[in-house]
Every structure is written in structure tokens, then in C-alpha cells.
Amino acid sequence: MQALEYAMKKTMYEKIWDSHLVVDETGQAPLLYVDRHLMHEVTSPQAFEGLRLSGRKVRNPHSILATMDHCVPTKNRDLPIADPIAKKQIETMAENCRENGLNLYDMKNPNNGVIHVVVPEHGFVHPGMVVVCGDSHTATHGAFGALAFGIGTSEVEHVMATQTLPQKKSKTMQVVVNGKLSKYASAKDIALAITGKIGTAGGTGYVIEYTGSAIRELSMEGRMTLCNMAIEAGARAGLVAPDEKTYDYLKGREFAPSAQHWDQALAYWKTLPSDKGALFDATVTLDAADIAPQVSWGTSPEQVVGVDGCVPAPESFTDEIKRQACENALAYMGLTPNTKITDIAIDLVFIGSCTNGRIEDFRIAAEMAKGTQVAQGVTAIAVPGSYHVKQQAEDEGLDKIFIDAGWEWRDPGCSMCLAMNGDELTKGQRSASTSNRNFEGRQGKGGRTHLVSPAMAAAAAAAGHFVDIRNL
Amino acid sequence: MEPYKKHESIAALMNRSNVDTDQIIPKQFLKRVERSGFGVHLFHDWRFNDDGSDNAEFELNKPAFKGAKILVAGDNFGCGSSREHAPWAIADYGFNTIISTSYADIFYNNCFKNGILAIKVDKEQLDKLMAEIAANEGVRFVVDLENQQVTTPGGNGFSFEIDPFRKSNLLSGLDDIGLTLKHVDKITKYEQQHKKDYPWLWA
Numbered sequence: 001m002q003a004l005e006y007a008m009k010k011t012m013y014e015k016i017w018d019s020h021l022v023v024d025e026t027g028q029a030p031l032l033y034v035d036r037h038l039m040h041e042v043t044s045p046q047a048f049e050g051l052r053l054s055g056r057k058v059r060n061p062h063s064i065l066a067t068m069d070h071c072v073p074t075k076n077r078d079l080p081i082a083d084p085i086a087k088k089q090i091e092t093m094a095e096n097c098r099e100n101g102l103n104l105y106d107m108k109n110p111n112n113g114v115i116h117v118v119v120p121e122h123g124f125v126h127p128g129m130v131v132v133c134g135d136s137h138t139a140t141h142g143a144f145g146a147l148a149f150g151i152g153t154s155e156v157e158h159v160m161a162t163q164t165l166p167q168k169k170s171k172t173m174q175v176v177v178n179g180k181l182s183k184y185a186s187a188k189d190i191a192l193a194i195t196g197k198i199g200t201a202g203g204t205g206y207v208i209e210y211t212g213s214a215i216r217e218l219s220m221e222g223r224m225t226l227c228n229m230a231i232e233a234g235a236r237a238g239l240v241a242p243d244e245k246t247y248d249y250l251k252g253r254e255f256a257p258s259a260q261h262w263d264q265a266l267a268y269w270k271t272l273p274s275d276k277g278a279l280f281d282a283t284v285t286l287d288a289a290d291i292a293p294q295v296s297w298g299t300s301p302e303q304v305v306g307v308d309g310c311v312p313a314p315e316s317f318t319d320e321i322k323r324q325a326c327e328n329a330l331a332y333m334g335l336t337p338n339t340k341i342t343d344i345a346i347d348l349v350f351i352g353s354c355t356n357g358r359i360e361d362f363r364i365a366a367e368m369a370k371g372t373q374v375a376q377g378v379t380a381i382a383v384p385g386s387y388h389v390k391q392q393a394e395d396e397g398l399d400k401i402f403i404d405a406g407w408e409w410r411d412p413g414c415s416m417c418l419a420m421n422g423d424e425l426t427k428g429q430r431s432a433s434t435s436n437r438n439f440e441g442r443q444g445k446g447g448r449t450h451l452v453s454p455a456m457a458a459a460a461a462a463a464g465h466f467v468d469i470r471n472l
Numbered sequence: 473m474e475p476y477k478k479h480e481s482i483a484a485l486m487n488r489s490n491v492d493t494d495q496i497i498p499k500q501f502l503k504r505v506e507r508s509g510f511g512v513h514l515f516h517d518w519r520f521n522d523d524g525s526d527n528a529e530f531e532l533n534k535p536a537f538k539g540a541k542i543l544v545a546g547d548n549f550g551c552g553s554s555r556e557h558a559p560w561a562i563a564d565y566g567f568n569t570i571i572s573t574s575y576a577d578i579f580y581n582n583c584f585k586n587g588i589l590a591i592k593v594d595k596e597q598l599d600k601l602m603a604e605i606a607a608n609e610g611v612r613f614v615v616d617l618e619n620q621q622v623t624t625p626g627g628n629g630f631s632f633e634i635d636p637f638r639k640s641n642l643l644s645g646l647d648d649i650g651l652t653l654k655h656v657d658k659i660t661k662y663e664q665q666h667k668k669d670y671p672w673l674w675a
């Protein structure tokens with residue numbers, strides 16, 4: 001009897017999955033309906049080419065929102081793009097969107113920015129949707145209680161042609177974060193702490209739902225940061241149940257339900273949160289109070305430690321693979337075991353990306369930067385996630401704070417998160433970066449990345465090394 | 473997509489875990505608008521020295537692994553980005569089979585869309601295969617997808633599991649989209665109901 005009761009209780013993931021099943025027949029992968037398809041210039045051209053070659057059309061153009069973000073320059077935008085291959089990719093995107101009647105925020109459009117920053121700004125994703133994009137950080141939109149995940153280019157083509165995707169049902173993992181974050185610890189620190197705890201493959205095969213009082217406390221921006229990095233823990237997607245914050249955020253935005261449909265949409269959204277007592281395949285628990293501001297020390301997002309910690313020694317790992325990974329990472333990062341994190345000097349600071357390029361991120365960074373000067377020999381760049389974030393920050397006078405402190409204030413784009421647009425580290429340079437990956441070469445060949453929150457990055461810019469911002 | 477056939481080939485060894493997509497195909501090569509031509513950039517930052525010459529230390533540059541179609545690699549292969557350029561580069565370089573204990577989700581999906589068979593084995597099996605290659609570089613394995621079998625001269629053969637849908641698509645080289653479009657009536661019907669249930673999505 002009890003088992004039956006449990007079986008009827010569903011997680012949010014199961015509810016969204018069930019409501020989007022178009023075909024579920026034996027001998028074939030279940031076919032899932034896709035409500036929203038997000039696009040950028042890097043992972044789409046070959047999909048459009050495939051569509052053209054097979055004589056197929058985009059089934060539902062209004063489900064697509066496209067932007068240019070990966071390759072775009074973050075300064076001197078009015079000049080032609082110097083890199084001819086990047087220029088061609090940008091032009092191809094514009095041509096593909098024009099030909100297929102798709103909504104594109106191109107480089108000069110006032111709505112332009114990083115796809116995962118732009119999409120929420122316009123209320124394009126709602127709770128309960130299935131959302132895809134040829135980009136692993138699509139997980140960001142799980143912050144709204146939407147099932148959002150990254151796909152490959154073949155799948156981009158598949159969704160354009162059919163509005164569906166053959167999918168395998170994931171397992172569910174609940175990550176419970178209760179308690180109160182310490183001063184200056186943020187959603188980014190929760191995300192890094194989770195990856196540190198479960199590892200970059202810890203979430204493989206799972207969709208994570210983040211629950212607990214610390215998650216409820218997060219703003220929508222914070223929830224986006226958290227879900228954004230679900231992929232860094234290997235998960236297919238991250239989810240946060242919608243609540244009043246979600247509804248308030250969406251209300252009135254361009255693509256949010258109009259007044260005519262609002263109540264109906266709201267009533268539906270309120271049915272989405274996981275049923276009380278619904279079973280998850282795995283549960284991980286963290287206490288927010290234990291989460292110090294995090295700093296990654298290695299070349300994988302699981303290689304993190306609190307700012308009050310030290311670079312680990314390879315021998316401290318009992319697992320042979322982890323020991324070897326630590327040794328390789330320390331060699332690449334040019335770090336010695338047992339060095340205090342606060343003794344690591346940096347050359348460059350980057351604030352931006354789909355992880356930490358929203359207004360809240362620049363507010364907290366500006367609070368840290370105010371009245372300081374970027375340390376000698378350090379370059380600090382602030383790259384808003386969108387033109388709207390940039391405008392908002394300028395309206396609040398944040399740009400002045402950064403510029404007065406010696407920072408560069410740029411135009412929006414992915415920029416140094418993956419260094420495709422010319423913003424990059426040179427060999428051996430070390431960064432404090434608010435982005436999401438510290439893989440070898442991610443920010444430039446031989447570049448050394450330390451992942452941190454915006455507050456930590458801004459404090460490091462002024463000091464020239466990491467500082468424990470809790471002591472400021 | 474080329475149908476996947478039973479073959480005997482050199483198995484190359486990459487004894488590293490968490491090989492990420494930024495290593496498989498570094499971001500500076502993602503600007504092409506074509507699907508082809510990525511193989512020359514596979515593992516670029518590990519494979520080449522700063523002056524563009526081959527890095528003799530890098531495992532895939534070993535003469536014994538030249539022409540390998542099978543790649544035997546450590547845990548969590550292909551983590552990171554969704555870029556399909558990663559399997560495009562792997563296939564374009566000449567690999568059609570990867571053997572590891574685990575793969576990142578998106579990468580795993582992307583492999584099968586590009587004719588690459590990604591085989592999962594347990595740690596013990598992987599260690600045996602790695603040891604066999606390390607002891608006899610250039611050793612050739614036989615991969616038989618039809619019968620879900622890998623055989624090796626050292627007697628470390630094994631059978632593997634694979635989703636039947638993925639298997640039949642690989643064997644036939646069939647186009648996924650064509651298969652899905654057989655259900656176009658169901659998609660249309662779903663959309664009609666969807667418009668009634670969630671009108672705000674279509675307003």
C-alpha cells in the first residue's frame with residue numbers, strides 16, 4: 001500500500017517528462033516535445049546546413065530565440081571582426097536566421113548578450129517547459145523549474161525539423177542545501193562546493209533538483225548561477241521548483257504569459273513542484289553554513305577548496321586516479337602542495353559569463369571594487385552578460401566604480417569564459433575568473449584558471465592575490 | 473552516416489581520466505561552419521608543441537598507434553561542453569570506437585550521431601585492456617557490434633551492453649530525423665492538445 005502511494009508521487013522532473021512525451025513505444029527511444037530552442041553561432045551552422053541538404057524546414061520558428069555571443073568582440077564592436085573565420089560564422093548565423101524567419105539578437109541589437117543571460121531577461125523560458133540549446137550551460141534555465149539541457153548539433157537539427165528529441169529518462173538526484181550562507185558566500189560557492197563533493201561525474205545520468213532553505217533564499221539570479229553549473233557536476237540538468245520569486249521575476253516580461261493567460265499559467269506552474277514524499281534515486285545534503293567562499297586549485301571544477309584552505313598534496317588522495325589528476329593539475333597550474341590559497345598571486349580577473357554575468361553579480365563585485373585600485377600588474381575586465389545588464393549597471397553607476405578602480409568595462413559576450421573571441425590568457429598567466437570551467441587551455445593555451453565568485457574575483461583584483469572576503 | 477561494420481584495428485591507449493571537450497577540440501577551432509576538417513586539430517594543445525611540431529610525449533603521436541580506430545581511455549571521457557565538434561574531430565581523425573568506464577551524457581549522445589561506438593566497460597575490464605595495450609603497443613582488437621563482442625589477442629575479450637535503438641541506428645547508418653518524422657502525425661496531434669492546454673505558449 002505504502003509503495004503504491006509512493007509510486008503515485010512524482011518529482012518535478014517526472015511531471016515535466018510525462019507532460020512532454022509524444023511517443024513512448026517499446027524498441028524506440030521515447031520522443032520528448034521541445035517548447036523552446038535557444039541558439040548561438042557556434043553550434044548551429046552545421047545543423048542549418050543539414051536541414052538545407054535534406055530539404056527540411058524549421059517546424060516551429062517561434063520556439064527559437066537566437067543570439068551571437070561566443071565569437072563576438074567585447075570592445076571596438078563598430079570595427080569589422082578581424083578574424084575571417086569568426087566573421088564568417090557570425091555572417092552565417094545572420095543568414096540562417098533570416099532565411100528561416102528566426103528571432104535573432106545580433107551583435108548590434110540592444111537585446112544582444114550571452115544566450116543564457118538574454119533568454120531569462122525576456123521571459124522566454126517558463127516553469128514546466130522543455131528547453132534545449134546546443135550549449136551545455138542550458139542547464140541555467142532550470143532555475144525557473146524548466147527542464148533545460150544541452151544538446152549536440154545533430155540534435156539541434158533534429159529539434160528544428162521535428163520539435164522533438166529522442167531521450168532517455170534520467171535518474172533523479174535531490175541536492176538539499178539547508179542553513180544560512182556565511183557573509184559573501186554565494187550561489188557560485190554552493191555550485192562549486194557541490195561539484196567538489198560529488199565530482200564532475202557525480203551527477204552523470206541524473207537530473208538534479210536543488211532543494212532546501214538555502215536554495216529558497218537565493219534570488220532568481222543566484223538560482224541561475226547554481227543550475228548553470230549542474231553540468232559541471234555531470235548532471236543532464238538542474239532544477240529549482242518555482243515559487244513567488246519565479247513568478248515575480250517573469251511577470252511583465254516580453255515573452256511571459258500576457259494578462260489574459262497569466263492566471264491559467266500560474267495555476268499550472270503551482271502544480272509543478274515535486275510532490276511531498278516523492279522518491280529520488282539519490283540524495284546529497286550540504287549545510288550552507290559550512291560553505292566558505294570557494295576557489296578552484298586544479299584543472300577540473302571538482303578540484304576546489306575553501307579560501308581558508310591550502311592547495312592539496314597528491315598524497316592526500318587515497319584514490320589513485322584522483323592522486324594522479326592532482327599531480328597533473330598542480331604541474332599545469334604551477335602550484336606547490338600546501339600553498340595557502342590566499343598566497344596565490346593572480347595576473348588577470350574576469351567577471352562575466354552565463355554563470356556570473358548578471359546585474360546582481362556586478363553589484364556585489366562593485367561593492368568590493370569600490371574605492372580600491374586594481375593591484376599593480378593585474379588586468380581586470382568586467383564583461384556584462386548582456387546589453388541590458390550593461391545598461392542597468394550604468395544606470396546604477398557601477399561602471400564608474402569599476403573604471404575608477406582601474407577595471408576595463410566591456411561590451412557583452414562569452415569573452416574569457418572560453419576565449420574564442422580573442423579575450424584570452426597567455427601561457428602561464430593566472431586568472432581569478434567567475435566563469436564555469438578551469439580545464440587546461442580553456443582561457444587560452446597554457447592559461448591557469450581559478451574559478452571563484454564575483455565578490456572573490458573583485459577582492460582578488462585589488463589585492464593581487466586571493467583574499468578571504470569574510471574577513472574584510 | 474556510414475554503417476558500422478565489424479572490424480579489426482589498432483587500439484590506442486589514453487590512460488587519463490576526465491578528458492574534457494576543450495582538450496579534444498580546443499575552442500579556437502570551433503569557428504568553422506562545416507562538419508568536416510576537425511581531425512587535424514584533435515587534441516591540438518596536447519598533440520603539438522608551441523612551434524607546431526608533433527609532441528613526441530603525447531600518446532597518440534606514438535608510431536605504434538598510427539591508424540588506430542579504437543581509443544581506450546580513462547573514466548568520464550568527454551566531459552564539459554556540448555560541442556559536437558568533439559566527436560566530429562574524433563571521427564575525422566579516424567576513430568570509430570571508444571572504450572571507457574564512463575562518458576559525459578551529451579558527449580555520449582553525440583558519438584552515436586556520428587557513427588562512433590562508445591563502449592562502456594567496468595574498471596577491472598578497462599584495466600586489463602589498458603595493460604594489454606601497454607605491454608604490446610600496436611595490438612589489434614576486433615569489434616563486433618552485431619554480436620556485442622570485443623576480442624583481443626591477449627584473451628581479454630568481453631561482451632558489452634548497448635541500447636538496441638542506438639545499435640540498430642549504428643549498424644544501418646540510419647538518419648534519426650527520418651525515423652522521428654515517421655511519427656509526424658503524433659507530433660501534430662500533441663501540438664494541437666498542447667495549444668489547448670498551454671495557450672500562453674502559443675500566444
